Amino acid sequence: MVIERLRVIGLGAGGAEHVTAEAAHALATVDVLLVEETGTGAHTAHLAAARRAVCDALIPADHRYRVVDVPTAADSAARVDAYALALDALDSEETTAGLPVWGEPAAEGAAIGVVEALVERYAGRGVHVDHDVIAGISAPQLLAARHRVVLGRSGAPVHLTSGPRLADEYEPTLGDVVVPSDPDLACAGLADAFPDLVLFWGAYLGTPDEQLVHGRLAGVLEDVRRVRADCLERHGWVLDTYLLRSPGGVPAGPVPAGFPETGPLTDGVLTVRPVTVADWEVVRDEHNNEESLRWDFSGEPLGDEEARRKTAGAAREWRRGRAARFVMVDAASGAGAGVIGVLRLGPPGTGLVGYGVLPAFRGRGFTTRALRLVSRWAFEEAGLARLELGHKVGNEASGRAAARAGFHAEGRLSGRLPNPDGTWSDEVYYSLTREAFSAGSRG
DSSP states (O other): OOEEEEEEOOOOOOOTSSSSSHHHHHHTSEEEEEEEEOHHHHHHHHHHHHHHHHHHHHHOSSOOOOOEEEESSHHHHHHHHHHHHHHHHTTTTTTTTEEOOSSSSSHHHHHHHHHHHHHHHHHTTTTOOEEEEEOOOOOHHHHHTTTOOOOSSSGGEEEEHHHHHHHHHHOGGGGGEEESSSSOGGGGGGGOOOTOEEEEESSSSTTOOOEEEEEHHHHHHHHHHHHHHHHHHHHHHHOOOEEOTTTTSSSSOOOOOOOOOOOOOOOOSEEEOOOOGHHHHHHHHHSHHHHHHHHSSSSOOOOHHHHHHHHHHHHHHHHTSEEEEEEETTTTTEEEEEEEEEEESSSSSSSEEEEEGGGGGGGGSHHHHHHHHHHHHHHHHHHHHHEEEEEEOOHHHHHHHHHTTEEEEEEEEEEEEEOTTTOOEEEEEEEEEEHHHHHHHHH
C-alpha cells in the first residue's frame, strides 16, 4: 500500500444537486471511497446505497474507482484501526482515498478525527500522507433555506447542539438553536416549559423525498413523530435536522452572570457533581421519602415528570446564576446518595443552601461532607462571601450536620416556614462566612 492522500468530502444533506462543485471535483480524484457501515441490517444497506448513489451521480463514468466498506467499530481507537486495515489492503496504484460524509456536524467531525489519527499513525511509520477537507452544504444551511428563513435573525446568535445536550443547555438567550440528527426528538422535553417555541424540522433535505414540518413546538411534535416514523418505514433511514426559535426573538437586556463551571468535587468518600437530566430519580426519591416529606413545606410527593423538569432546568439555573444544584454520589459504589444546592438570593454574595440524603445513605456523614465540599467551591470558585441555611425546629439531625460542617446558629425566626397542615414552624438559622470557613480550614 502506498497511500498518498486522504480526503474528507462533504456530500451535503443527501441530494447530488446540493454537493458543491469543489466536492464533486474532489470525488473525481479518488481511487477508492472508504464507506463506513453504520447501523444494522437494512438500515446500514439503505445508508450505504444512498451515499453511493450520490457518488455515482457525480463521478465521471470514465473515472475508475472502487468502494471499500469499512466495518463499524465500538470506539474511536477501533474505528481508526478499521480504516487503517482497509488502507493497508489497497492495491499499489490506489493512492488517493476519499471519505464521503453527510453534511451533519457529528459525522463530519468524526471523519476528520479519523483522518487526523491516520495521518499521525503513518507519520510514525515514516510515511507522509497529505489530507484535506472539502466542505459540502451543511444540513443547517439547507434546512433554513428550505423553510425560507435565515439563521441568526438580525445578528442574533446561532447555537448548534446535540439531542442529548439540548434539555440541559436550552434557554431563549441562545437564539436560534439547531439540532442535527436527533432520532429521540429531545425537543419534546422543552414543550412544557417553552410550548410557543417555533420548530422547523426537515428530512432528506434537497431530495425528491424531502419532508418539512413547521409550527408551534407543542402543536407539531406529533406530526413530526408521525412523518419520521413513515420515513423510516419507507426508506429504512432518516437524515433530519431541526431548528428551534423563540417567536418573539432573543430576549433583550443583559444575561445574568452564571455560576462558574465545575467538575466533580470529592473528598474520597463522597463526590458532588452538577445535576444532569439523568439524575431525576435521585431528585425524586430524595424528596419523596417519609422523613423528607415530614419536613417539607407542602408534604406533596414529587412526580416523575416534575422531577425530570427540575433536573432538565438545572443547567439553565446554573448558567443564569440563580442556583447551583449538585447530586451527592457515594464514591465507593457510584450510586446517587442525595442532593445539595446553593441558591443565590438576598444581598449580593449570599447563597442559601439546601440539602437532603436518601435513607439508605443516612448516618454516614454525607451531609456534612457535602456541605464542606460545596462551601469550599462557593467561597473559592463562585465568589460568594456568605452561606445561609435553616431548618424547622425539631429537625435536629439537619442542624447537627450543619454545625459539623462549620455553620453557626444565628438565631430562631418565628413562624417562618409553612407546614403541610397549614400551620407555620419556627426556623433555626445558620450561617458560614468565607472568613470563618478559611479560618476553620487552616485550623
